[in-house]
Every structure is written in structure tokens, then in C-alpha cells.
Amino acid sequence: MNFSSKLLEDAVAEFAKLPGVGQKTALRLVLHLLAREKEEVARFSTAVNRLRNEIQFCSTCHNISDSAICEICSSPKRDHSLVCVVEDTRDVMAIENTNQYNGVYHVLGGLISPMDGVGPSDLQVDTLVERLKDGEVKETIFALSATMEGDTTIFYLHKRLKQFDINISTIARGIAFGGELEYVDEITLGRSIVTRVPYQNSLS
Amino acid sequence: MNFSSKLLEDAVAEFAKLPGVGQKTALRLVLHLLAREKEEVARFSTAVNRLRNEIQFCSTCHNISDSAICEICSSPKRDHSLVCVVEDTRDVMAIENTNQYNGVYHVLGGLISPMDGVGPSDLQVDTLVERLKDGEVKETIFALSATMEGDTTIFYLHKRLKQFDINISTIARGIAFGGELEYVDEITLGRSIVTRVPYQNSLS
Structure with missing residues (x-):
């Protein structure tokens, strides 16, 4: 594809790495984000970043968790x-x-x-x-x-x-x-x- | 859905706002990102953020551009x-x-x-x-x-x-x-x- 902007091309390339997302779908998603408010897009990218950096895995059951022991494992x-x-x-x-x-x-x-x-x-x-x-x-x-x-x-x-x-x-x-x-x-x-x-x- | 983590729930909710992406697809995309390297996920969220904050529209043709006048409009x-x-x-x-x-x-x-x-x-x-x-x-x-x-x-x-x-x-x-x-x-x-x-x- 022939992008008019490097920023656009980068964002599309990142989306196209997701499973089941091709170039055209990626472009559609990116243009959708571009039409949204800056705060909404910031919330999107923050949610993704926090997920990857702050998520923990329960030390007992290894399920995704916000704490060292998940809610299910710590429940009496x-x-x-x-x-x-x-x-x-x-x-x-x-x-x-x-x-x-x-x-x-x-x-x-x-x-x-x-x-x-x-x-x-x-x-x-x-x-x-x-x-x-x-x-x-x-x-x-x-x-x-x-x-x-x-x-x-x-x-x-x-x-x-x-x-x-x-x-x-x-x-x-x-x-x-x-x-x-x-x-x-x-x-x-x-x-x-x-x-x-x-x-x-x-x-x- | 019954999420084990607030971070996971937030990220899924943000993805599910994209057009054509439902809760199950959003969860699949988020779990895919979770399995990737931290640097890759940071690159993803940076690309999205920069796109929204730094993108410009050509003042002549209004196409998406990285500069005030796009490459096509400035080409002799x-x-x-x-x-x-x-x-x-x-x-x-x-x-x-x-x-x-x-x-x-x-x-x-x-x-x-x-x-x-x-x-x-x-x-x-x-x-x-x-x-x-x-x-x-x-x-x-x-x-x-x-x-x-x-x-x-x-x-x-x-x-x-x-x-x-x-x-x-x-x-x-x-x-x-x-x-x-x-x-x-x-x-x-x-x-x-x-x-x-x-x-x-x-x-x-």
C-alpha cells in the first residue's frame, strides 16, 4: 500500500501484526482511531501498555491476575x-x-x-x-x-x-x-x- | 464476561470499541498482545498514540500527512x-x-x-x-x-x-x-x- 504518512503506515503495520487482522482491516481500525478524541485514543494505548507491564500471574494457579494470588485462589x-x-x-x-x-x-x-x-x-x-x-x-x-x-x-x-x-x-x-x-x-x-x-x- | 483482572477487562473494553470487534475477538487480540514482548507492545501503543497526536492534514488537499503540505501537493x-x-x-x-x-x-x-x-x-x-x-x-x-x-x-x-x-x-x-x-x-x-x-x- 501507498501511505501518505509514515505515522499512518507505522500504526497500520502494528495493527496488521494482530491475529486475523490484514492490511485493509488494520487501516480501517487506524482511521477509526484517528477520528476519535485524543483522550479516548490515549486511554486505548494506556490500557494496552498497563496490561502488558502491570499484569501478574497468580503464583498458585497461574491465571491472569492483578495481585500475587488471584481472587479465586484466595477465596475461602x-x-x-x-x-x-x-x-x-x-x-x-x-x-x-x-x-x-x-x-x-x-x-x-x-x-x-x-x-x-x-x-x-x-x-x-x-x-x-x-x-x-x-x-x-x-x-x-x-x-x-x-x-x-x-x-x-x-x-x-x-x-x-x-x-x-x-x-x-x-x-x-x-x-x-x-x-x-x-x-x-x-x-x-x-x-x-x-x-x-x-x-x-x-x-x- | 467474568474477568479475573481489571487490567485485562479495561484492555478488552477498549479493543471492543473498535468497529467490527466484539468481546471475544477483543479478548483474543488482548491475549495475543499479552503473549508478546514488552518492547513490541510498547511499540504498538506508541504508534497509536503518536498517530493521533502528531498526524497532520495537508492544508491544500486535506489528506493525512506528516507535514503541513503533503508530498503529492508539494511535488513539482x-x-x-x-x-x-x-x-x-x-x-x-x-x-x-x-x-x-x-x-x-x-x-x-x-x-x-x-x-x-x-x-x-x-x-x-x-x-x-x-x-x-x-x-x-x-x-x-x-x-x-x-x-x-x-x-x-x-x-x-x-x-x-x-x-x-x-x-x-x-x-x-x-x-x-x-x-x-x-x-x-x-x-x-x-x-x-x-x-x-x-x-x-x-x-x-
């Missing part, structure tokens, strides 16, 4: 003997929205995916194993996407966790194969937490 | 007797990409649209009339979208400009009715500038 109302293992913060939000779950979480930060070069050491697996050692946790629920990567991750985690005297379950597969957890409707997702089943390794 | 290689009237900077970029046009531009900043409350006084119409007074301009080409708003704007501009001894033309209608100028392919757009026709007011 939650059942700390029940840990739900999820891929990322979007899955925590999806499960919280169902109002069906009162335990705590463990955010892996991804799924095992040899194709993308993501192995167990890139995820919060060791911290999960560490967390189960003191015996406070009685049950672990795997709430991972019903994809190849999700199944691989469950298979690996089960091998690592079966040394402990805890129940291991997966959320019920009411979810269509190949489905991404974050897009499932709340009723299906809520039901699948309530009707969770003991983990059975079909490969052994 | 361009034909300053030929003025192409367009809606916004995206149309300038589209026409420049065709490499078929060597004149200068006049950016209206929108189209007359009574439905959206946009009248002639909201656009750079008076500055266009002023620009034509000294007699240097010999021809004005209307390169506006082939929509109701585009036709209304051409009708109005023709009434204002017919006092001057200049040729008034519109780009050839090779463009399907209802089409947006910025999305037309370069060959069609280039041809339509070359085969421009004298303005005929079908309503008079």
Missing part, C-alpha cells in the same frame, strides 16, 4: 480440594460463566503440541505436580479442548498424576470432537462439568 | 491543474496504487449523507471552491463511491462548481452500483480514471 468460599486444569484464562472465564463450578483452577498456559514445538516443560505441569504433593487436593478435573492436543495433554498429565491418591476426571464429552472449549455454549459446558467421568486411558 | 512532477475529489485517504491510496493518475487530490473527509446527519458544511467543500478561484485548476474529477451518498455529493458539488470555467468529470462507471471505491480492483479503477466522462446531470 471456594473448594480448594478440587482443582480444574485448563488451557488458558479464557477457559477459566468460560467455566466461571456457567456458575456450576466451586473449586479452584490450574492454568497450564497451553496444550502439548509436538507440531508447534510445545512440550510439557513449556507448560505449568511441574507446578501442578508440586501443588498436589501436600495431599490437600482430592480431585483433579481435566477441562481441556476435545482436540488432538487436548487428548495428548490429558494422556501425559494422567501419567504424571497417577502416583497421587486423588480422583482424576475429565469433563463429560458432550462437546463435539474438534471443538474449541471457549466457544461451547454455557449449558453444554456446565452439564459437562457436573457429569464428569473418571479418566479411562483407552490406549493402555 | 504532479499536474496541479487536475484535481481529483475523493471521500477519504483510502481512496487516495487506491488511486495512487493504479499508477494511472498524475494530478493532485482534494479529500472531502466524507460524503453528504442526510441519514447520518452529514451535510456539506461537515466536509471540505468550501476549501475546494476556494481552491478553484485562482484559475490554476483546469479540470476536476469526481472519484466518489457509486452509492446514493456519492451521487448526492456529486450533484451538490456540481451545483457549487459550475460557476467556474473548468471541466468537471466523473470517473467512468465501470464500477457496479452500490460498490465501495476502496475495494475495487486496480485495473478497473485505473481504466475508470483514464476513460472519465463529462458530468451529465440526469436530474436537470
